[in-house]
Amino acid sequence: MRRIAVAGASGLIGNALVRSLTADGHEVRRLVRRAARGPQEVCWDPEREYVDAAGLAGCDAVVNLAGAGVGDRRWSEAYKKRIHDSRVLGTRALARAVAALDEPPRVLVNGSAMGIYGETGERIADEDAPPGRGFLPELCVEWEAAAAPAEEAGVRTAFARTGLVVARQGGAWGRLFPLFKAGLGGRMGDGRQYWSYIALHDEVAAIRHLLDRDDLSGPFNLTAPEPLTNREITEAMGRVLGRPTVFAVPAPVLRTVLGEMAGDVLGSARVVPRRLLESGFRFAYPGIDDAIRAALA
Template sequence: MERRRIAVAGASGLIGSALARSLTADGHEVVRLVRRAPRGPLELRWDPEKGQVDAAGLAGCDAVVNVAGAGVGDRRWSEAYKKRIHDSRVHGTAALAKAVASLDEPPRVFVNGSAMGFYGETGDRVVDESAPPGTGFLPELCVEWEAAAGAAQEAGVRTAFTRTGLVVARGGGAWGKLFPLFTAGLGGRMGDGRQYWSYIALHDEVAAIRHLLDRDDLSGPFNLTAPEPLTNREITAAMGRVLHRPTLFAVPAPVLRTVLGEMAGDVLGSARVVPKRLLESGFTFAFPGIEDAVRAA
């Protein structure tokens, strides 16, 4: 197996840390981008919100993966926090893309994060990568986020975007908040439960990113979601079955809006997103069903 040097921005987050572990376990050299002073040759200083990165430190990297960004579900969306969500993604991506483009020998591939939020509210409509962006904060953010990688694309670097769904994992993200509730027997549907949730097991998320790294013929947007999205009601029932807990509690929509503010639109909204291009490329999901994904977590 060819040993590769891969830079990972966001290596302390849910997806980035799992990706870094997977790559390291297979013998690859992972350069982690950090906001503090580097503690060794495999760390590189950057400040995504200010758009600053040490370009020289990326020299010799075969690939750059950017999954950095302030957590969308970490807190209520004040105007200040929305700015942080935006700047950490858009400015960070632009800085990395420019750094990549400036190198005499740029990396072969740049895999940049995005989100299924690109499509906004889809209702019962199934959407793949050919669908246009939706409207609102997250779709507009995703459009700008992907556009920020332009410098790398213009420099001829193969660039892929990961429009990731809700990652099923205990360690963070939406499911990191759901597991304790369901384990305590307090889980239940949200709103009327008819909204579609497009999910992906953390194992499959990492495997899909590695698939994009390895395949020289893949570029552009890829939906990183399980093949068959389910409704919140169906997912709630599956969580109850796997964890052997009742799912009697339902959180009414007005309560979610009071507690979550603007972010409640994502919880109550419906996104029926399918991974058409990923499947067409030959990728195989290890945990395509929700019960398997929950057990894996």
């Protein structure tokens, strides 16, 4: 049994990770933004860079998946600041708390996103690809850099650069499923932009792979091996759900409704998990049809 602290435990990925860890008999300490209600909770306030470090004592590992939802609302300047601070300040606070422990954990798996690469077009991006430009790429660079105190203290640190998670419960697919089930789904823009996705099951398995392997550190793309275009994913959704996909959302409409965030919907991210595959990780649901079916099961 291991003792693992998880920040962002109430989110889509964090909740699934906690269920997986506890099912295998591990002890999980959840970081909460209120007074702790027992030894299984650790009080923290990411925006104020506060962590009750005593609650992390004795933990073998820390997983940080906390952050305000990127797709939860239109990006005002105030909300962009919240997206930034919840990730960068929270990561820095957690990394400093970990580094200050007399016996720090062996590993920190810190959240990140494939958004670090920005617009890739047809170009394939593995972990050696340079960061892109714009709000999300610059945020991701700063987010990963904020973990430096833990790395400098000798804690093995891995970054989970997550793609679009295929799940019913939340994220992009949580919004897509109701539309497609109602027969209102369709491609976005011209549909030629690449979407790099990952089944929720594989996301959790990949994070646990990074926790378990003492030889793995640095960035890892958590995406399925073969990115697909939005048009191909639209066809798969219709195929699996047995619904028509005749509707299309024109790019100008998306830009009007979503504002700056439309760039991520219309942009192309052809991201591949080279380092994850080289480390021996095997995907349970590498294809989009199976990933969709797994989300519906």
